[in-house]
Amino acid sequence: MTENGSGSKSSLLMSFVKMYGTLPLHGITAIPGKISGALMLADAIEDAVPLIHGPVGCAFQRKVNPFKPHSPFYTTPCTNMNDTDVVYGGEEKLEQGIRETYERYHPNLILVITTCPSDLIGDDAEAVTREVSSEVGCDVVYSTGDFVGRSKPVGYQDAFYAITDQMLCNGTDNGDLKRNEGSVNIVTFPIHGAGIKVAEMASVFNDMEIGVNKVCFDHTRVEDLYELPKADLNITDYPMQWAKLMDERSDVGCYEILGWGRYNEEKDPELLSPYGISGSSRVFMEIAEMMGKDGVAEEVIGRRRSDAEERLSKARKGLDGVKIAAIGGLHGVGLNLFKDAGVDVSVLICRTQIMEGRLTDGAINEIVDMNMNLAEICGFDPETLVNPTIEEEIKAIRRSETDLVIAPSTSAHLYNREGVRTFDPTGFMIHHQRVGFECPIELCRMLKAALKTPQRRTPLLSMLQHDSQMHGLTPHWAKLSRAFSLLRADTIGDGLGVEVGDEVGAGVDVELDVEVDADIGRVEGGFDR
Amino acid sequence: MSLIYDPPQDCKLVGAMRAIHGVSDSITIVHARPGCHCGMLLLKALGSNQNDVRVISSGFRAHDTVYGAEGRLSSAIELSQEYFEPGLIAALNCSAPAIMGDDIEGVASAMEEQIPAALMTLATGGYEGPAWLGYEEALVKFTDYMIPVERPSANKVNLIGIKTDDINAAGDLKEIRRLLKDQGIMVNTVLADASFDEIKNAPDASLNVVLGGDGLECAKVMRERFGIPYVMTPYPFGVQKTTEFVELVATRLGREIDSELIDREVELVREGVERVCMFLQGLYDMPVAVIGESGRAFDLAEFLSDELGINVSLLAITGKNHLTSDKMEDGNGYFGDVLIEPDRFEMNNLIKEAGVSVIFGSTFEKHLSSELKAPLIRVSYPVIDEVRITDPPYAGFRGTLHLCETIINAVITENIEEIQE
Structure with missing residues (x-):
């Protein structure tokens, strides 16, 4: 793979994905529902078709894919539940719907996704799928969102669990x-x-x-x-x-x-x-x-490591003494990658606002400490800034003579206009960051390219007002974000007892963890604004 | 007929949201599980008004289906007031709380004295109906807040049926205002593209102009409550429909048309046509499919057929309105097959069979367009993969030329080698 992917198609793809990577969605102003997660899985299985057991809105609106807004879910048949079904039940419709889905699409798997109405009225999706599955020539699996507790993204986790439970490891052919x-x-x-x-x-x-x-x-x-x-x-x-x-x-x-x-x-x-x-x-x-x-x-x-380190030592040339400002958090470009690249992390920026409604203070502090510890392990001694204003950041960057700020394109212009170059972690994280020895070598090349980018002193984006704390958002979107965070936290106590691991493993908003196209630019660092 | 349905339109929630979001100082609270809120937000955020997204969630969670979520809704109302100081806060009750029986009207009523903004509630359970009904009901609901006027201003009209998130809506509205102003007619309130005060002031008009049939119920209620007559007009695509639009409005106001002005506009269109006449000749008889909502798609298809000589092989109406059946009869001869709220799978198959060269539709036709290697001209809701910030119209005389250049460019900018692959 070349620096920009593997040719023009990859380059276009990266730009395309990035266009949507700035949407402040997952956990910032909204959380996708279970249907979207389940559709994500159905869409990823080439010969599967979803069947949404619910009204038209649950099928039409979910065509907009929150995980990849550039790729709608084009095929979303539903059972078209109406008010009569809500009163009398929709099981017959589901039964007929499964048969028709098979006749129409001839898939190898029908993934039945239940919705609020069918869940609440108590339609027995399990009984219906069991009954009909023998009549159609494919597997039929149902997902209600109830199989996986708090594991997120619920829809995706639940649908995959359902496939495993009802199809792959159901005890019949194991x-x-x-x-x-x-x-x-x-x-x-x-x-x-x-x-x-x-x-x-x-x-x-x-x-x-x-x-x-x-x-x-x-x-x-x-x-x-x-x-x-x-x-x-x-x-x-x-x-x-x-x-x-x-x-x-x-x-x-x-x-x-x-x-x-x-x-x-x-x-x-x-x-x-x-x-x-x-x-x-x-x-x-x-x-x-x-x-x-x-x-x-x-x-x-x-052997692999030694070979990679040899090439890495060449790739690092030109990066010695380069200082960068990194963004701490759970999901950013790993600090140890910067260590491999031979750069010095001179400033570590931690923004916790986005977590405040959903994690305990203890958990947030633990994440900050964890980043500082990791920096120490990597041999860095950065100036750590927690929830700084942009002015405070710029001061620290100047004071430390930092060369490059790791900043997503949502906030890059704020540094560029001050004459500070930036490195966009989005493309790197989506397309390059992975387990393996080639990744740091690619990072070296990309960092060097970023150091050579022309100065951008007058970006049009600087004409806009930006929130003083959530730099990547305009004041209006910052309000939407705070409202979202407050309404969830205030009314549900999300912040109570949620541990650091819960942030990703089983607790709130694990959408942050998955490297979602639409999201990754936003969540780099986990507490990115 | 199949039971399963891959729908071409959304549920009441989206229709209502489209109307309410047209009130520039409103906040829409989606009282629902997170998916509905996320969907609404995305539909807005992926459009061309990213600075103006005013949709929040009530924070409804799974366990609320046991205990109810009225408390959450009241928190959301309070917070909306505090954060945004809106003129109108609208709470839309979606499937889960509707089935549980959350009393959102009760919540709103209990908070009326405490909240300076007007509080509006609407039942928008997904199973309660399609998007167009949500749009109609929301507009009707606005009439509750309108203030009667003893002597409405003469030569002032309200425009009904505008949806601000339709592609080119801002440009179209600007052009429509210009056309009316040229005839000495002022626009009082646009339903819905107005501040809440302007909505309240809607009765200060002598005529309601219902474009394409959207919002007809609202016009009827306003006639009943405020004595304002209404006129049904086409959505002004092309020279004929634009002229008809201006004539209908002026006539109902008892005004004489300034024909010279119209002639001058038509002459400008003629000059534009002349500049690209050979390409327009080339478009003649080109087979196309038009997919869109009743309020605009019929009139667009008729313009394409009647004025550009394009062969509209298939017209699919994704969302009806109260005029749909009339339009079907009126349009006889202008288009081939007409499908009303078809299943997407069946619609796509028919379009494939029709062998069309261009598709006029929404973002959701992108895949089909790519499969058929037929350019997609985005004219219908939702368009979430094309932006407009310069507001060129599709409507009116100026819009006629813009449509012409869009269609020509859609064809001639294609890479023929890719098509031949």
């Missing part, structure tokens, strides 16, 4: 499965380019004599899903309920790249830092240990 021994599945959130992002990981596994059974989601079909339980291990980005279920029922272990559960036990910030040379080495070794390949892995990781 015994006949011929295991693909010594192999793993790599399953990422269904955004574009999953195949590319895990290619290096797969290659390292190959050297470690670990087979890759399936990569999802990359042109995944139902037959691929059926192959998942053949592997020995599921590797996922973050905690997935379906993977835990598959572990219980089919003895397929699970490994989470972002070790939230372990972090909560050990409080080791490096567990949340799976990227870069050391992070990747750790992840590869842990997986190898789980697969019983630690012996061969040691040699492979050492």
Whole structure:
């Protein structure tokens, strides 16, 4: 892959995605409902079709894909529930709807997604799907959003759990499965380019004599899903309920790249830092240990690492002494990647406002501390600013003679107009940041390119007013964000007892964690404004 | 007929929101699970008025389905007042709280004295009807706040049926205002593109002009309550419909038309046509599909057919209004197959069979357009992948030329090599 992707198509794709990456959506001013998450999964399975058991609005409005606003869900048939159905029940419609969906689309899987009306009136989706599934020539699975507790994104988690529970590990054929021994599945959130992002990981596994059974989601079909339980291990980005279920029922272990559960036990910030040379080495070794390949892995990781470090030392030339201002948080460009790149993190900016309505003060402080600890581990001694104004940031940047600010395009102009160059983490995080040894080398190239960008002293965006705390938002959108945050926190007590790991693993707003196209520019750092 | 339905239009919630959001100092509270609020917000944020999104959530959560969420709604009303100081706060009751029986009217009523803004509530459960009914009901609801006027101003009209989030709505409105002003007619209130004070002041007009049939119920209620007559006009696409629009309004006001002005406008259109006459000749008989809401799509299709000589092979009406059946009869001969609120799967198949060269539709026709390698001209709601900040109209005389250039450009800018692939 080239610096800008792999040719013009990738470059356009990156720009395209970035156009929507500035929407302040997930957890900032809104949270997508379960239907969108479930549709995301249905859409990622090439031969699956969703059937929304609800009124037209639940089908039409959800065509707008909050995870990828540039890619609507074009096919969203529904059972067209009306007020009569709300009174008398919609089970007959669902039954007929499943049959018609099969006749119309001939899919290999129908994913029934229930909605508020069908849930509240108590339609028995389970009974209906069980009844009809034998009449149609495909699998039928239903998802209500109730299978996975607080795990988020609920719709996505729930639908995947439903597929595992009702289809892949339902107890009927599990015994006949011929295991693909010594192999793993790599399953990422269904955004574009999953195949590319895990290619290096797969290659390292190959050297470690670990087979890759399936990569999802990359042109995944139902037959691929059926192959998942053949592997020995599921590797996922973050905690997935379906993977835990598959572990219980089919003895397929699970490994989470972002070790939230372990972090909560050990409080080791490096567990949340799976990227870069050391992070990747750790992840590869842990997986190898789980697969019983630690012996061969040691040699492979050492060789790969040494080869990468040699190339990295060349790539780092020109970055010595370069100072950057990084944004702390849970999901930004990892500090250890900056360490690999040989730059110095001179300023660490932590913005917690967006979490304040949803996390306890203790949890927020822990995230700030975690970033500072990680900086220390990486050998940085940055000036840490918590919720600074832009003026305070600029002062610190000037004082420390910082060369480059890691700033998403929502706020880059605020630094540019002051003569400070910026590096947009969005494209890097979506298209480059991954477990593997090539990633820091790519970061070096991109940082050097950013240092050469022309000065932008008069960006038109600077004509606008911006919120003093949430720099990437206009005052109006900042109000919308605060209103959203307050209404959720005030009325539901979201902030009570929510631990750091809950932010991603099971608690509020885990949409922040998944590398969602529309979101990533916003959430870099987890507390990005 | 299939039971399953891939809908071409949304539920009441969106229709109501489109009307209410047209009130420039309103806040819409979506009293629903988070998905409905997120959907509303996205529809707004992906449009061309990103600085003017005024939709908030009541914070409704799953466990509220047990205990009710009236408290949340009152918090949201309080916060809306505090944060935005709006003229109007509208609470839209969606499926979950509606089924649970949340008494949102009761909440609003209990808060009336405490909240300076007007409080409006509307039942918008997804199962309660389609978007166009939500739009109609919201406009009718506005009449509750209108202040009667003893002697309405002469030569002032209200425009009814404008949706600010239609593509080119701002440009169209500007052009319509200009056309009327040239004839000495002023626009009093636009329903709905007005401040709440202007909405209240709507009865200070001598005529309601209902464009394309949208908002007819509101016009009827205003006639009943305030004695304001109304006139139905086409949505002014093209020279003929624009002229008809101006004539109808002027005639109902008892004014004589300034024909010279009209002639001058028509002459400008003629000059424009002359500049691209060969391409326009090339468009003749081109097969197209038009997909859109009743209030605009019929008139657009008729313009394409009658004035540009384009062959409208298929017209799909995604959302009806009270005039739809009349329009179907009137339009006979101008278009081929007419589908009313069709299932998307069936509609797409028919469009594929029709072999069209261009599709006039919404963002949701993008995939079909790409599949057919037929350019998509975005004319219908929702358009969430094209922006307008310079406000060129599609309506009126000026809009006629803009439509012409859009259509010509849509065809000739295509990469023929890609089409041939």
